[in-house]
Amino acid sequence: MKPVLIAAALIAAAQVAGTANAADLRPDQAAFRAIYKELIETNTAFSNGSCTIAAEKMAARLKAAGYKDADIRLFSVPEHPREGGLVAVLPGTDPKAKAILLLSHLDVVEAKRADWTRDPFIMVEEDGYFYGRGASDDKAHAAIFTDTMVRMKSARPLRRTLKLALTCGEEGGNGDVFNGAEWLVKNHKDWIDAEFAMNEGSVGIRGKDGKPVSLGIQAGEKIYQDFRIEATNPGGHSSRPRPDNAIYSLSAALTRIGQYEFPVLLSDTTRAYFTETARLTGGEAGAAMLRIVANPKDSDANAIVSRDPTYHSMLRTTCVATMLDGGHAPNALAQRAGANINCRMFPGDPIENVRAQLLKAAADPGVTIVPTGEISPTPPPPPLTPLVYGTAKAVAAKHFPGVPMLPAMTTGATDGRFLNAGGIPTYGVPGRFSDPDGNGVHGLNERKSVAGLYAERDYLFDLITAYANAKDSK
Ligand SMILES: [Zn+2]
Numbered sequence: 001m002k003p004v005l006i007a008a009a010l011i012a013a014a015q016v017a018g019t020a021n022a023a024d025l026r027p028d029q030a031a032f033r034a035i036y037k038e039l040i041e042t043n044t045a046f047s048n049g050s051c052t053i054a055a056e057k058m059a060a061r062l063k064a065a066g067y068k069d070a071d072i073r074l075f076s077v078p079e080h081p082r083e084g085g086l087v088a089v090l091p092g093t094d095p096k097a098k099a100i101l102l103l104s105h106l107d108v109v110e111a112k113r114a115d116w117t118r119d120p121f122i123m124v125e126e127d128g129y130f131y132g133r134g135a136s137d138d139k140a141h142a143a144i145f146t147d148t149m150v151r152m153k154s155a156r157p158l159r160r161t162l163k164l165a166l167t168c169g170e171e172g173g174n175g176d177v178f179n180g181a182e183w184l185v186k187n188h189k190d191w192i193d194a195e196f197a198m199n200e201g202s203v204g205i206r207g208k209d210g211k212p213v214s215l216g217i218q219a220g221e222k223i224y225q226d227f228r229i230e231a232t233n234p235g236g237h238s239s240r241p242r243p244d245n246a247i248y249s250l251s252a253a254l255t256r257i258g259q260y261e262f263p264v265l266l267s268d269t270t271r272a273y274f275t276e277t278a279r280l281t282g283g284e285a286g287a288a289m290l291r292i293v294a295n296p297k298d299s300d301a302n303a304i305v306s307r308d309p310t311y312h313s314m315l316r317t318t319c320v321a322t323m324l325d326g327g328h329a330p331n332a333l334a335q336r337a338g339a340n341i342n343c344r345m346f347p348g349d350p351i352e353n354v355r356a357q358l359l360k361a362a363a364d365p366g367v368t369i370v371p372t373g374e375i376s377p378t379p380p381p382p383p384l385t386p387l388v389y390g391t392a393k394a395v396a397a398k399h400f401p402g403v404p405m406l407p408a409m410t411t412g413a414t415d416g417r418f419l420n421a422g423g424i425p426t427y428g429v430p431g432r433f434s435d436p437d438g439n440g441v442h443g444l445n446e447r448k449s450v451a452g453l454y455a456e457r458d459y460l461f462d463l464i465t466a467y468a469n470a471k472d473s474k
Contacts, residue, residue, distance in 0.1 A: 028151065029454055035061060035150075036143035036453075040123040040132035044107045046173025051106040051180075052076055052084035055166055058146045062088050065150040073191060080178035083107070085167040087184070087191045090152055092161040092468065098195035099161035100467050101424065102145035103181065105170035105200070105415060108134040109442045117445050129447040136448045137441045138200045140432070142166055144457045145198075148464055158468035165192050170415045171442075181415035185422035194424055196388060198464070201414045201428025204403070206435055206452075214280065215405040217392055218428025219269040220381025220420075222313070222344040222411050225351060227358060229253065229321075231367045235335035242333065244366075247326050250337040253362035254321050257341065260361035262316040262354075264296040265346045267381045270314055272407040274305075280404065313411045317354055319343040341369070344411060347420075348380035376417070381409060382425030391466050392430055399459040405430055429463070431456040 025033065038057055043049035052074075059072050067088060076084030085106065092099070111120035111133035118124045120133040132139075149164050167180025184192050202216035231253070233246035271293050278289035288304035292315070295301075306312040319341050326337030345354055351371060358369050382388075384407055393405050408428075416426035433452055440446040 029457075031150075032143065032147040032457060035147050036130070036139065037123040039106070039139040039143050040130075040134050041121055043121045044134070044168070045110045046083075046107060046171070046175070046177065047110055049108070050082040051166075051168030052082050054106045054142075055084050055086040055168075058142070058166055059086050059088075061146060062149060062153075065153045067149075067153065075180070075183075075188075077178060077183070079176075080168075083168040083178040083180070085165065085180040085184075087166075087188075088149055088164040090149060090158070090162040092159050093157045094159045097160045099163050099193065100464065101163045101165060101192050101194035101197040101419075102148065102464070103165045103167070103192075103197045103199045103415065103419070103426070104142040104145050105138050105168065105181070106142055106166050107168045107171050107173075108137070108139070109171050111446075115444060120446070125450060128450050130450055130453065131445060131447045133446055135446050136432075136439050137446070138170070140448055140453055140456070141200050141429075144460050147457070148461055151461065152464075158465070159470075160195075160468045162464070162468055163192055163194060167415065179415070179418070182418040185418045185424075189422060189424075192419075192424070196382065197416070197419050197424050197426040198429045198460075198467075199414060199416050199419075199426050201410050201416055202408060202430055202432070204430065204433040206433040206449075208436060212400055212403045212433050214276075215396055215400060215403050215430040215433075216428070217384075217389060217405055217407050217430045218410050218416075219384050219389075219407050220267060220347045220409040221413050221416055222317075222346060222409065223376045223378045223417060224413050225343045225345055225354070225376045226372045227319070227341040227343060227355065227369050228338055228372045229257075229341055229358070229362065229367055229369045230336065230338040231364075232336050233334060235333040238331045238333055246334040246337040249364055249366055250326065250339065253364045253367045254339060256363055257319065257358060257361045258321065260357070262318060262357060264292065264302055264315045265317070265349060266293065266296055266315075267347065267409065268384045269381050269407045269409045272384060273314070273409070274311075276404055276406045310411065313344065314409055317343060317346045317349050317357075319354070319358060340372075345376070345378050347378060347409065349378055351375065351378060377421040379420045382420060382427060387467070387470055388425075388427055391470060392463060395459065395463045395466055396430060399431075399455065399462070429460060431459040431463070 042054040044051045044054050071089050073087045118131050124131040145164055169177045169179035202218035204215040205213040207213045231246040231249035274289040274293050278286040288301040291298045291301035321339045322342045323340040327334035419426040
């Protein structure tokens with residue numbers, strides 16, 4: 001090949017791989033990249049980082065863009081000085097229109113330098129990926145949303161008010177964690193009140209060839225709840241066993257609970273999810289999905305779809321024994337035996353209903369089953385309105401033509417659980433795609449596609465603009 005052709009081929013290859021040089025960026029992309037880099041390079045892990053510092057840095061960026069002190073609230077509580085956050089407001093032109101909230105957590109899962117190939121708190125751009133802790137979860141959203149607030153400040157005014165909340169504590173931590181989203185809902189809901197919130201929690205799928213297969217929009221998540229099951233007994237000397245026994249009672253009850261299958265539950269989200277997935281999947285599984293949407297009591301269809309553990313979990317509340325304890329001495333009849341049962345409740349499935357089914361499955365009036373830890377509210381899933389879902393699909397048709405959008409209920413949890421319970425419907429926004437290996441989220445060498453991040457940002461900017469100027473049609 002002639003040198004010119006080689007150069008052209010290299011450029012073409014670079015474009016395919018998405019390795020845009022920093023020099024090739026549009027000015028607005030370069031400004032965004034600086035925010036993203038600053039966030040990744042500010043350690044916000046629970047053990048030794050500071051969300052408060054990250055929030056202060058984002059506040060400085062907003063002020064540089066023209067926000068007044070009155071538009072920005074930095075918050076923290078004295079017991080958790082490193083776990084602060086911020087709320088910022090850009091007022092809309094229509095005082096009667098409800099706001100849109102952009103929510104992202106600042107904190108990240110712990111990352112040890114010795115375990116990573118590169119320093120987790122230095123942003124490295126390499127082979128078409130940004131590397132760094134939080135590159136995907138969730139500093140990409142934090143950067144996109146902060147950058148959106150910066151750009152909107154000098155853009156044409158929006159009809160609705162735009163709010164930004166950057167919070168700490170979503171990832172938990174080894175100790176007493178302050179959750180900023182929960183705190184805001186409980187103490188200052190007026191700061192963040194909105195018609196709906198845009199949040200993390202949805203992942204589109206990228207095929208092995210790098211091409212997007214489907215977009216995701218998350219509407220509703222399963223609710224975490226632990227229960228304690230316990231059997232007690234007068235006990236005695238183990239040389240003289242009695243017919244009743246705490247360990248045997250418990251294990252028999254647990255076996256029956258293990259065999260119990262919770263009934264199929266459907267929401268707008270999962271109906272739409274299985275309908276769309278049936279089209280993509282086809283075959284026996286696809287046909288079974290359509291049958292179960294039409295009739296949740298179709299047990300043959302249920303058996304086929306539920307072979308996949310994720311689909312099984314999306315179709316119902318699930319409960320599983322996760323920890324076990326019992327007895328007090330090797331030579332004594334146990335006076336007490338217990339287990340933790342971890343449930344993931346379908347949104348809107350009341351906790352009392354779940355407990356009643358566990359008790360019925362246990363089928364032993366001698367065992368007790370009680371919820372433990374914080375009692376989780378089980379709000380219904382946020383509705384897939386034409387405003388939220390229809391607009392997301394319409395804007396996606398321009399940015400990701402031909403890529404279907406799948407509404408999904410996630411089987412794990414985000415901060416959306418606090419907002420949904422507090423009356424702010426919260427959605428995991430579309431626009432991101434996960435590689436088949438999950439991109440190291442929560443694990444080693446977390447990474448995010450460079451081209452994917454810029455495409456996601458362009459999509460979300462147009463989507464937020466469309467939401468903020470939309471009429472109030474539900
Ligand atoms: Zn996250």
